Amino acid sequence: MxxxxxxxxxxxxxxxxxxxxxxxxxxxxxxxxxxxxxxxxxxxxxxxxxxxxxxxxxxxxxxxxxxxxxxxxxxxxxxxxxxxxxxxxxxxxxxxxxxxxxxxxxxxxxxxxxQCHPAFYALPAMAKQVRSYADLRGKKIGYVRGAAYFEPFDSDRHLNKNAVLNESQLPGKLLKQRNQLFIGTDCQVDYSLHEMGLSKQIVRTVYQPEQHIxxxxxxxxxxxxxxxxxxxxxxxxxxxxxxxxxxxxxxxxxxxxxxxxxxxxx
Incomplete structure (x- = not known):
């Protein structure tokens, strides 16, 4: 066979x-x-x-x-x-x-x-501070190179974005404070954080985009x-x-x- x-x-x-x-x-x-x-x-x-x-x-x-x-x-x-x-x-x-x-x-x-949704994640204290899209300005945001999340984020050149090659790198960079936030797709990130036992250390920000993927x-x-x-x-x-x-x-x-x-x- x-x-x-x-x-x-x-x-x-x-x-x-x-x-x-x-x-x-x-x-x-x-x-x-x-x-x-x-x-x-x-x-x-x-x-x-x-x-x-x-x-x-x-x-x-x-x-x-x-x-x-x-x-x-x-x-x-x-x-x-x-x-x-x-x-x-x-x-x-x-x-x-x-x-x-x-x-x-x-x-x-x-x-x-x-169907998934784009979502921002941070350590708990920072997550409370990000309450709108404008609050993303001035913060170092991890994302996966080549990924599509939502507009205006994908084309926004005024944001400080830090590209990685794979989603698995994003939680570690956040915990080491190399990034202040990261963006991901909720269906993937929520699952991964749950499996890694990080659901309490890394949480969603107050601001969440309305778009779906x-x-x-x-x-x-x-x-x-x-x-x-x-x-x-x-x-x-x-x-x-x-x-x-x-x-x-x-x-x-x-x-x-x-x-x-x-x-x-x-």
Missing amino acids: SRRFISGWGLLALLLMCITTPLQAKKMLFAAMDDWPPFIIDTNSISSDSGFDGIDRELLQELSTRTGIDIYLLRYPFVRALQDMQGGRVDLLTSLAKTPARSRYIGYLSTSYY DLYIGYSKAAGIEKEVALLDKALAEMVAEGWVARLVNSYFHSDNLIYSVPPTP
Whole structure:
């Protein structure tokens, strides 16, 4: 029985096979993954043959089963994954927010499978002081390079922003007081703080943006995978309508202290 989710040297052989095979409709796709729990949990445990666990891994696994399309997971820094989506070197990205800039080279499956909110976090004393967007001025704010949060924050050049490569770096920088605040996505940060036992040391600021972030599966427009995308699009819409995705997400957000907000079924 073939394995749909692999990593390491097996991927090298698959990539070489793709290069030497005549051009045709793809039967395998490559999804870039970067640690973003609980959606993408980077692990090399024996319980995961792909090196990843989490909501997105199980989501892609079910999509693979329903469509017959092999989906292989590649460990990729997020910013580099965005770059390689432009050239079609990566086929899929999960937990992706839509932006006009990304839409030039990324298409999206039509159904959003989760909804999060941008949120600011700080040590308790500082969290009480940040009561409006204006209070962000003059404070050093950690964020992930390449991430999309909300406007006007994303394009605001008057704020003192300190970029990191991965969300996992943000709590540590805050505790070491290298940043005074950091911005994140509540569904990811709340889960991570809970798992790390930091929910009391690092808290949300009084000010919280009103915007929401719908999460999509994005695909490279340059990859030439329109047939596969149509199959994936249909399957994901069915999974959301059936409540399959909601049940999956509920299995990860197991604490009453965590926010759970699946978008309404279309």
